[in-house]
Amino acid sequence: MNSTYxxxxxYLLASVLFILGLKGLSxxxxxxxxxxxxxxxxxxxxxxxxxxxxxxxYHWIVIGLVIGSAIGIPMAMVPxxxxxxxxxxxxxFGALAASLVGIAEFTISPDMAPFRRGALGFEVMLGSLTTTxxxxxxxxxxxxxxGTPIQFKGQHIVNLMLALTMVGFYIGWLTHPDTAIFxxxxxxxxxxxxxxxxxxxxxxxxxxxxxxxxxxxGLSSAATGFVxxxxxxxxxxxxxxxxxxxxxxxxxxxxxxxxTNVLFGGFGAVTGTDTGAAAGTMREVGLDDVAVQLxxxxxxxxxxxxxxxxxxxxxxxxELGNLLEERGVSVKYAIHPVAGRMPGHMNVLLAEANVPYSxxxxxxxxxxxxxxxxxxxxxxxxxxxxxxxxxxxxxPIAGMPIIEVDRARSVIVLKRGKGxxxxxxxxxxxxxxxxxxxxxxxxxxxTSLVQAVQKV
Amino acid sequence: MNPxxxxxVVFAFQxxxxxxxxxxxxxxxxxxYVFALAAFLGYQVISRVPPLLHTPLMSATNAISGIxxxxxxxxxxxxxxxxxxxxxxxxxxxxxxxxxxxxxxGGFLITDRMLKMFRxxxxxxxxxxx
Numbered sequence: 001m002n003s004t005y006x007x008x009x010x011y012l013l014a015s016v017l018f019i020l021g022l023k024g025l026s027x028x029x030x031x032x033x034x035x036x037x038x039x040x041x042x043x044x045x046x047x048x049x050x051x052x053x054x055x056x057x058y059h060w061i062v063i064g065l066v067i068g069s070a071i072g073i074p075m076a077m078v079p080x081x082x083x084x085x086x087x088x089x090x091x092x093f094g095a096l097a098a099s100l101v102g103i104a105e106f107t108i109s110p111d112m113a114p115f116r117r118g119a120l121g122f123e124v125m126l127g128s129l130t131t132t133x134x135x136x137x138x139x140x141x142x143x144x145x146x147g148t149p150i151q152f153k154g155q156h157i158v159n160l161m162l163a164l165t166m167v168g169f170y171i172g173w174l175t176h177p178d179t180a181i182f183x184x185x186x187x188x189x190x191x192x193x194x195x196x197x198x199x200x201x202x203x204x205x206x207x208x209x210x211x212x213x214x215x216x217x218g219l220s221s222a223a224t225g226f227v228x229x230x231x232x233x234x235x236x237x238x239x240x241x242x243x244x245x246x247x248x249x250x251x252x253x254x255x256x257x258x259x260t261n262v263l264f265g266g267f268g269a270v271t272g273t274d275t276g277a278a279a280g281t282m283r284e285v286g287l288d289d290v291a292v293q294l295x296x297x298x299x300x301x302x303x304x305x306x307x308x309x310x311x312x313x314x315x316x317x318x319e320l321g322n323l324l325e326e327r328g329v330s331v332k333y334a335i336h337p338v339a340g341r342m343p344g345h346m347n348v349l350l351a352e353a354n355v356p357y358s359x360x361x362x363x364x365x366x367x368x369x370x371x372x373x374x375x376x377x378x379x380x381x382x383x384x385x386x387x388x389x390x391x392x393x394x395x396p397i398a399g400m401p402i403i404e405v406d407r408a409r410s411v412i413v414l415k416r417g418k419g420x421x422x423x424x425x426x427x428x429x430x431x432x433x434x435x436x437x438x439x440x441x442x443x444x445x446x447t448s449l450v451q452a453v454q455k456v
Numbered sequence: 457m458n459p460x461x462x463x464x465v466v467f468a469f470q471x472x473x474x475x476x477x478x479x480x481x482x483x484x485x486x487x488x489y490v491f492a493l494a495a496f497l498g499y500q501v502i503s504r505v506p507p508l509l510h511t512p513l514m515s516a517t518n519a520i521s522g523i524x525x526x527x528x529x530x531x532x533x534x535x536x537x538x539x540x541x542x543x544x545x546x547x548x549x550x551x552x553x554x555x556x557x558x559x560x561x562g563g564f565l566i567t568d569r570m571l572k573m574f575r576x577x578x579x580x581x582x583x584x585x586x
Contacts, residue, residue, distance in 0.1 A: 011526075018520050019497060025513055026504040028574040035512075035571060038520055039564045046560075049526040055533035060550040064532055068557020075558065076565035080573075083511060090518045090563060093555040097524045100552035104531045107545045115484060214514055221521045222491065228527050229483050235494040240521035242498035243513060250507075337507055344510030351573035356580045362507055 003051060010048035011232040017041030018236055022243075028357050045232060080352045081309045084206060084341035085141035091213045092134035094240075098220040099127025103187070105227055111177055116227055121170050121183075123223035125190045130216040132194030137213060140203050141341055147203030155200060156264065162193050201263065204306075204383070206341045207251045208262045215244025247343050254337035254363075256389075256399035282418070285436030287445070290412055291452035294320075297374035299330040301366060303403050304346050305339050307380015307416065307442055314353040316446035317379060321355065323453055333359055334366040334376075334403050336384035367404050376408035378429075380415075380442050386427045396425065411435040414442045512570045519563025528552030 017037045024034015055061070078086045102124035112120070139145045166189035173182035201209050218240025225233030252259055294300055302317055321331045333355060339346045347360055370376060378385050385405045388395040405411050411434050418439070429435055438445055505513050532549030536542035
């Protein structure tokens with residue numbers, strides 16, 4: 001009995017440490033200390049659990065812990081540009097763990113009480129659909145499959161039928177606990193539904209999808225806590241679930257779209273319906289002209305997008321930024337909330353390249369400064385600087401808050417080619433008189449710019 | 457729909473009427489209290505995380521929800537009798553321990569690796585001088 005109290009006390013301690021750990025994340029200076037506390041909580045909970053009287057043999061545990069660490073440690077070493085797909089994979093593992101615990105509980109005691117069965121079904125259903133959904137998201141981000149939405153006729157009907165069948169199996173199993181086929185049917189439908197849910201969503205909408213999957217993985221953990229009557233599981237799962245939920249709302253708000261629209265809209269498939277404003281010619285600029293502009297500017301703002309990540313240009317940006325700062329130019333980096341493929345993606349990339357966090361500005365902070373900025377340099381970003389979002393009420397992205405680079409005295413856009421961006425929308429920014437286009441791979445353009453600025 | 461509402465509704469529905477079986481009612485009620493308070497606290501704590509740290513936040517919460525490890529440990533190490541059925545259960549437990557452990561080790565390590573990168577201007581300058 002004594003050991004039970006001790007283990008419960010350890011779980012309570014772990015819960016407190018988790019909350020303190022997340023609280024630490026409110027500032028970069030306290031964040032690392034917070035995470036060490038959370039990790040200590042996790043270690044305590046892990047060790048405490050090993051002393052539970054229910055555990056009688058350890059070989060399966062050791063095998064699982066060893067394989068898990070052997071996969072987990074290399075997964076922590078991935079380059080920062082691969083963060084989105086790594087995170088999607090870890091959502092899949094988290095959800096899979098919850099779902100496997102549920103299935104195992106079912107095999108141990110198939111005839112459980114109604115409440116436990118309800119929570120267990122919920123846990124397994126949510127866990128299974130998050131597993132396959134996250135795997136599809138990871139495959140899209142890793143470009144193992146097309147990033148563009150996959151749509152077909154009657155997709156909504158098929159999805160709806162699939163969802164109804166899944167819920168039907170769930171209810172069937174709740175009312176007929178002896179019929180295991182309902183349980184396994186539900187799992188099968190959930191796996192299929194997870195795939196169907198993510199394939200119609202374009203890679204540019206991934207920040208929202210990632211956050212939602214995060215939320216689902218957390219909630220399935222919380223449901224595990226209800227099944228096992230374990231409070232630390234409920235707390236940790238709920239924190240994870242709510243964190244993902246808050247992030248997905250923030251991401252939707254940053255695109256001025258509703259969750260329904262992101263999930264069912266198939267946005268990336270839109271073929272520019274209203275491109276009237278985007279007529280005109282694009283002005284191409286030369287390296288040396290840009291170098292002179294940068295070197296004699298008072299303030300330069302870099303606006304990175306997913307293109308910076310694909311070109312691996314973050315170090316080159318930093319090098320240019322450093323050089324300009326040495327010349328007395330004030331250098332700032334403007335980060336749109338949905339730039340990149342997951343929340344905070346650009347911040348991590350730039351931090352990796354040694355940009356101090358005090359130079360990273362949020363959209364709301366930088367917009368009032370842009371009219372006084374000499375050069376705004378857009379690096380592989382498109383929709384987040386598209387003035388149509390502000391000016392053209394018929395644009396598919398109308399109302400989305402943007403970084404208003406077109407208010408700067410001069411804009412330089414680094415772009416791979418003359419084609420449209422990922423979303424397929426025309427960007428009138430490219431045709432404005434203040435805008436100069438610098439074509440080519442972002443990384444090599446920036447490296448050449450560094451050399452050119454040195455010569456000025 | 458707000459998934460949290462869904463959870464609450466499912467649990468509330470499940471909790472009424474029927475006998476709660478092998479979960480005593482007071483435990484069930486306490487669980488619901490914990491859930492509600494954790495949700496409220498989570499909202500308060502997480503809305504204070506600046507967008508700057510949203511990626512580490514995601515990997516951190518991922519690592520923390522790896523706490524489902526403690527559920528899988530009990531299954532992987534439990535006594536399920538003998539035979540094929542018991543083996544399947546142990547294997548499921550072992551797979552669950554593996555998946556959860558991937559998130560625990562990977563999640564905490566990568567979060568720390570990322571947070572190390574977020575530095576003040578002075579710290580960056582000092583390092584570059586070296």
